[in-house]
Amino acid sequence: MSELQQRIDFIKAIDGLKEVQRQTLLMSKSRYENSGEHSWAVATFALTLADYAKPGTDINKVIHMLLLHDIVEVDAGDTFCYDDAGYEDKAEREQAAADRLFGLLPSPQAQQFRAIWDEFEAEETQESQFAAALDRMIPILHNLNTNYEAWIKNKVSYAQIVQRNQKIAKANPELWDYIHTRVRQAVDSGHIPEG
Amino acid sequence: MSELQQRIDFIKAIDGLKEVQRQTLLMSKSRYENSGEHSWAVATFALTLADYAKPGTDINKVIHMLLLHDIVEVDAGDTFCYDDAGYEDKAEREQAAADRLFGLLPSPQAQQFRAIWDEFEAEETQESQFAAALDRMIPILHNLNTNYEAWIKNKVSYAQIVQRNQKIAKANPELWDYIHTRVRQAVDSGHIPEG
Numbered sequence: 001m002s003e004l005q006q007r008i009d010f011i012k013a014i015d016g017l018k019e020v021q022r023q024t025l026l027m028s029k030s031r032y033e034n035s036g037e038h039s040w041a042v043a044t045f046a047l048t049l050a051d052y053a054k055p056g057t058d059i060n061k062v063i064h065m066l067l068l069h070d071i072v073e074v075d076a077g078d079t080f081c082y083d084d085a086g087y088e089d090k091a092e093r094e095q096a097a098a099d100r101l102f103g104l105l106p107s108p109q110a111q112q113f114r115a116i117w118d119e120f121e122a123e124e125t126q127e128s129q130f131a132a133a134l135d136r137m138i139p140i141l142h143n144l145n146t147n148y149e150a151w152i153k154n155k156v157s158y159a160q161i162v163q164r165n166q167k168i169a170k171a172n173p174e175l176w177d178y179i180h181t182r183v184r185q186a187v188d189s190g191h192i193p194e195g
Numbered sequence: 196m197s198e199l200q201q202r203i204d205f206i207k208a209i210d211g212l213k214e215v216q217r218q219t220l221l222m223s224k225s226r227y228e229n230s231g232e233h234s235w236a237v238a239t240f241a242l243t244l245a246d247y248a249k250p251g252t253d254i255n256k257v258i259h260m261l262l263l264h265d266i267v268e269v270d271a272g273d274t275f276c277y278d279d280a281g282y283e284d285k286a287e288r289e290q291a292a293a294d295r296l297f298g299l300l301p302s303p304q305a306q307q308f309r310a311i312w313d314e315f316e317a318e319e320t321q322e323s324q325f326a327a328a329l330d331r332m333i334p335i336l337h338n339l340n341t342n343y344e345a346w347i348k349n350k351v352s353y354a355q356i357v358q359r360n361q362k363i364a365k366a367n368p369e370l371w372d373y374i375h376t377r378v379r380q381a382v383d384s385g386h387i388p389e390g
Binding site for chain 1: 199200202203205206207209210211212213214221222223225228229231232234235236238239240242243244247255258259262263300304333336337340369370373
């Protein structure tokens with residue numbers, strides 16, 4: 001098989017990401033978001049918020065990570081970030097998916113893409129920490145702009161939101177302050193429970 | 196309004212791209228694709244096919260273009276690439292949309308993003324020519340893998356496909372050869388009319 005065919009087979013395989021439903025409503029509230037369109041939105045968010053990354057952050061590496069960060073969901077499905085039970089075997093399911101999907105590519109691209117995804121997952125570099133923060137921030141923006149419907153449906157509390165999203169504060173306190181102020185308003189107005 | 200709020204307002208506004216339907220079936224044929232998830236797929240395609248760009252091509256600029264290339268459709272809608280009538284006022288509709296959407300951003304980012312989009316539209320640089328080629332190539336891959344259903348539905352002929360997709364050949368003859376061989380098979384097997 002030609003290397004071009006291998007690359008096209010990879011693109012065909014990850015098309016399934018457009019059919020993985022997330023627990024996030026579109027801004028219009030017309031339906032739930034899928035992981036393919038989310039990946040576009042969060043990569044574009046990174047380009048738009050590049051000035052909010054720490055000095056020296058390679059924003060293009062952040063974008064590459066965000067284009068690839070969810071493709072394992074084609075096999076492993078989406079795990080809602082407030083779902084403790086789902087998180088138990090998430091890593092195992094996603095490693096197997098990464099083996100299969102990145103393995104469709106020719107060498108050395110298979111290893112290069114896998115390294116980008118591994119770096120995102122490890123959250124040890126400032127690029128992966130910024131990418132992870134934006135990946136958490138964007139569904140919060142959706143919740144804040146859709147009357148908190150997905151949070152209410154899933155009984156998400158203020159305490160959970162604060163605990164699960166500290167990586168936003170770690171990446172950039174200004175971004176967290178923006179989010180936290182608005183989440184606090186949702187609690188104070190009685191839409192979201194405290195704990 | 197803070198610059199962060201302006202950037203978030205931009206992200207909120209372009210969320211509508213997830214609700215613009217294209218004339219392309221998903222690889223699974225379960226439904227038609229939207230322009231948001233298409234933008235993710237074609238940006239990821241650029242990362243995957245970076246080696247097929249002409250030497251010296253800035254692939255990150257290509258990716259930035261592809262993340263932004265369709266956002267004007269939030270206001271202007273998608274124009275099917277074989278729709279001659281729709282193309283008549285496409286440029287005018289899209290310029291007005293670009294004025295509004297990029298105008299949501301603070302300066303100088305508004306001008307920077309507009310320049311990326313203008314460069315994509317002009318197709319004069321090798322980055323924009325490669326981006327445009329991939330943007331044409333990916334729906335062809337979908338048609339080739341879904342029994343040509345969208346082409347048949349829209350009565351698209353071989354002559355139209357060849358005429359509308361010469362930019363693929365211009366960007367990389369190997370990519371065009373891959374596509375052309377398979378389109379020719381669709382004609383020779385009687386699925387697509389010659390002219």
